[in-house]
Amino acid sequence: MTHPLLDVLLANGRRADRLTHVRTLPPREAVHADWPSWADPSIVGGYRALGVDRPWRHQVEAADAAWSGRHVALATSTGSGKSLGFWLPALSSVRVDTARGVLDAGRIESAVGRGAVLYVCPTKALAADQLASLSRLVDASGARDLRVATCDGDTGFDERSWVRDHADVVLTNPDFLHFSLLPNHQRWARLLRSLRYVVVDEGHAYRGVFGAHVSLVLRRLARLARHYAPRRPGEEPRGLTFVVASATSADPGVTAARLAGVDPHDVVVVADDASPAGSTTFALWEPPEITGYRPPDDAAAPRPDGAPGSDDAFPPDAFPPDAGEPDAHEPGAPGPDDAPDVLVPTDQPEYPRRTATAETADLLADLVAHGARTLAFTRSRRGAETVASATRDHLRRIDPDLARRVAAYRGGYLPEERRELEQAVRSGAVRALATTNALELGVDISGLDAVLIAGWPGTRMSVWQQAGRAGRAGADGFVAFVAREDPLDTYLVHHPEAVFNAPLEATVFDPANPYVLAPHLCAAAAELPVRTDDLTAFGRPADVRSVLDVLVARGALRRRPSGWYWTHPQGAARLTDLRGTGGAPVRVVEAATGRVLGTVDAGSADGQVHDGAVYVHQGETYVIGHLDLTDGVATATRRDVGHGTWSRDVTSITVDDLHERDDSADSGHDGADGQDGAVGQDGAVGADGHDVVNGHGGASARPGNAPADEPRPTTYRRWGPVTWGVGPVEVRSQVVGFQRRRLPDLQVLSDEPLDLPEHVLPTTAVWWSVPDALLDDAAIGPDLAPGALHAAEHAAIGLLPLLATCDRWDLGGVSTALHVDTEQATVFVYDAYPGGAGFAERGYELGATWLRATRDAIDACPCTDGCPACVQSPKCGTFNSPLEKAAAVRLLDAVLAHAPR
Incomplete structure (x- = not known):
């Protein structure tokens, strides 16, 4: 027996071809216990x-x-x-x-x-x-x-x-x-x-x-x-x-x-859950192809029924919360949430599919009309506003009162506005919310009938957190995952075992990382002198002492017989920013009244509230008159316009020094996305919404950032024709312009330049470069090289956390068929924190082990063309395109053939 809400979405069979799988999760009986005798x-x-x-x-x-x-x-x-x-x-x-x-x-x-x-x-x-x-x-x-x-x-x-x-x-x-x-x-x-x-x-x-x-x-x-x-x-x-x-x-x-x-x-x-749970019907849903669509002359133009940026390339939960009120894991820092407005890749199929946001708006309207209380999770703030607005437009034709019972919920709203929305959902005054993952955490909103998930949120843990909002308090629930037109999402809706049978991810972090530990030891010493007896509180005493010795050598701390002391006049807590948010949020202020409409994360402001940008707040449109990054204010004027705006940014990575020490003979090393040629960009999403994190990971402040006297110089070694490098790099990203596009057909009305500052992430990367001759030997021509490098980069990022205790979201990557600094095809993997966090160096030290594990993971995967288990990434900036799984295996075989035994 199917769930009645699934019948609503199937629309008497008219949408049956969009349903790829249905799984019914069984109910759970409650197991009660007596109140403890000690309880007050x-x-x-x-x-x-x-x-x-x-x-x-x-x-x-x-x-x-x-x-x-x-x-x-x-x-x-x-x-x-x-x-x-x-x-x-x-x-x-x-x-x-x-x-x-x-x-x-x-x-x-x-x-x-x-x-x-x-x-x-x-x-x-x-x-x-x-x-x-x-x-x-x-x-x-x-x-x-x-x-x-x-x-x-x-x-x-x-x-x-x-x-x-x-x-x-x-x-x-x-x-x-x-x-x-x-x-x-x-x-x-x-x-x-x-x-x-x-x-x-x-x-x-x-x-x-x-x-x-x-x-x-x-x-x-x-x-x-x-x-x-x-x-x-x-x-x-x-x-x-x-x-x-x-x-x-x-x-x-x-x-x-x-x-x-x-x-x-x-x-x-x-961990043995004794609470009652009704059965949950979980549907996997793939939007239909747009068969009447002729690709535009401009290969970068968006599809007709959904804005790029609504189907974002990056999950908001790629990072931690910030001290303000952003989305996802807010508080003050697992961070930013808005994905960049990535242009559609040039290799679109002849008939592209409808966007997940457009499809979700239709489904949400049907659920609301049927009386279901629903949350629709989207991957960005723009996505939440788009789904809410489109849903209201659909419902307005049926019943204007229903349209008024749909709202958006996201970071950037004022706290009192968010509290009002939460209460309105609890009371039933609002029947549906289109939300970012700001509602994924434990805010108590129960009694919901359904949850829609527009696009894979990045982890299975997030999927089940979001799905758990449906059918709470023992009632039956309904969940539908709506796939974006992305190879990863497409794979998941056609391989349900990857959603339902795979284990949950581990929560990975390393308090012993000296890049993180060093500034906290300074902060601890500023609070109370660090005594020898305190060392065990911060990790293995020998490791903690070695970091303290470096801090003493650099003048950050002073060693006395009684312990380690902070003797600087400035506070030590400011040496590190827990969340890496890149500064105070930018306030969006209505020019005519001075009323604060909301906030935007500092790093994403230039892409979201630049001069001329259209800012949407609960269905009302405003045009940004001026963005003042110095004062952190963007002034806005209420105006009904028939267009939206999409910013355009460029990202590159440069090697700081190409001519440093060569350690090819160093027996301590077993050997260890992009630009210029069709490319992969895979960053730990940062506060600017691009492929970098422009905040502080604890490694950039002086004195106390890195456990070394000076930044490590660029170091090289060779495996025959393969060159390995590790050292300082700069990941640069800049918003250079924006387009005005007519709504709803998204015809380009104008292309406007912008003069905004460049975001620079100085960090540490590990990279390997291969000459054209090696690519030729691996039967990888110019047509396959970008996809092979991109696939190898994705898999390498996925495997490095096994060797360096980090999370995938702590890493960024760039792959290119021809890099301007190395002058060869190159794969970069970098620490997504200023100054580095030690992960790239670990990859360099264990290069051969790392790449062998990467190669074996790709080759052992039973899929044909690549899947989330091998070469697809949940945070790819180019929609997991291009990817060439078989060519990646040949490339890694060719590289490893020259690795030291």
Whole structure:
């Protein structure tokens, strides 16, 4: 029996050819447990008043472990009530301390410090949502003595002072800890002295370099809590209890232990979900071909029914959150979300397919008309606005009231506007939201009937996070994944096993990375001198000491018999930007009124709100009069226009020094996308929305960026005709113009130049270059070379995290059939962080091992032309085109034939 909403989308069979697969996931029965005997009766009463008569088993297992002082990794599905598992022990702890103080107030020997709880999450939106939930619980329980507050960069001075002096539960984000609380720990001594529990929510959002940064922030927090903890003679100070709540992921216990800096054996893993779930019907959907379409004379022109940039090339969750209110893993830094407006490749099929955004708008309109409450996830802010606007246009012909019940939701809206939208969805006033992955995290929106996913979001974990919004609270749900016209999406909708049967990704990050560790050791020393006993808190003592020695040699720290000291007048926290957001967001201001419409990430402003750009906000169009990057303001005028704007950028990579040391004889090395010739560009998406990250990964600041006295010079070695290099490069990206295109047919009206600054990412890359003769020997002619290099680059980026502890999103790549610096066909893989993060150097050191693994992974894959398991990338800037799988294997065989044994 099919789900009734699938019948709605099939439209009596008229769309049956678009459905490629349907999978029904079985329901799950609830397993309840009794309330723990230790739980505070008032808190239990509050939960019961809110409708929780008995908790689910996994909630009690997590709460029991946390109450006993064990660290907990709570990894269950979206909507499974993870918050009860950590709030029940945390709030009960505060209430018990309060009761002791009241009952024995006259006995000095019974004086007990009132416990405190710190809740850390990646976004301000999630903290606000938790505050609202906690406030309802406190009101329902009658526990008026519980004092709960959020504290972040937007909190005013007076309110912040009250939080420091009185709050029992503080909700914040990693950025506030790093930049404010820890450097000013003396002012927060009351909280640190009383701290019992640290709850880290949405733990899967902390991955890659961002995850390493957050892990070290938490270790600094634990060190200061130990410093302030009350001591009794002969006893160790009380330690913190960490609860890491996360979506189901690979190895949640190991990930939680690494994040909190504790022994994995001390972590209790609770991953057996006991919450009820209805059955979920999951459909894979491929938009139809446009059979009446004749390709335009301009090969770069877009297709007629969807704007390039709506079907974006990059997933927004490619990075971590930022301290503002962006999309995806917001808070202050897993970052930017808007994909670049990539022009359609020149090798389009004769009949291109309809875009995912246009198709999703049609499906969303049908679902709304049928009465279904729905979320439509898109991959960019432009995509969310486009889907919402098109859906309203469809519904306006049926019922204007229905059109008013559809809205967009994305980063860049003002906080109060986002809260209003969240409440409108909960109440049913808004029936459908077209959203970025800003709603992928744990904001409590339940009771939804359906979820549409327009384009692969980058990871299976994200897919299941988004899909989990459908059918929450035990109801049946419906999910449809709508494929973009991209080889990766096309592969997935025709190979359902790659969606449903493949394991979830691991959350990978490395707190021991010296590029990340060094600035945090400086920050820790600025907070309190680093003692020998502290070294284990930051990793293996020998490794930590070696980084400290380098920092001393460079003058960043001073070594004294009692420890390592920060002696510089400036603050050490500013040496690193956790999220790499590239600066404060740009405000979009209505020129006539001075009203702030929203914000745009600093790095993406030149591509989104340049002079003359059309800015869309909830269906209303504005034209940008002037972008002032110095003041961070773009002025806009409300105007109904019949066109949209698409920016055009150029990206290149240059080698800083081509004539440095040759280490071909160095026995310590086993040997180790683009421009000029049809090319691949695969960046860790950055704050500018291009293929680079223009923020700070912890490696660019002085003093304390890299664990070396000076940047490593460019180094070369040769494998016969193959040249390997590693060293400083500059990845340059610049918005050089934009087109005005008439809507809806997207006919080009004008091509306008722009004079905007160039974004430069100084970083470290590893590369290998091959001469034409080697390509000829591998039977790779000029027609196959771009695709072979591009495919090899994708696979190499996918395999490097196995050798260098990083996330795929921490890397960028460029491949080209002829590079201006090397004068040969070249594949570059670079660290997507200023100054580098050590990953490219690791690839150089293990070059032969790396390329052999890359070659074997491609060759062993059973697919014919390439798939996500081998050569397709979820973040390719050229829509995974061109790719030549077989030629990539021949190319790697030819290169490895010259590798040292």
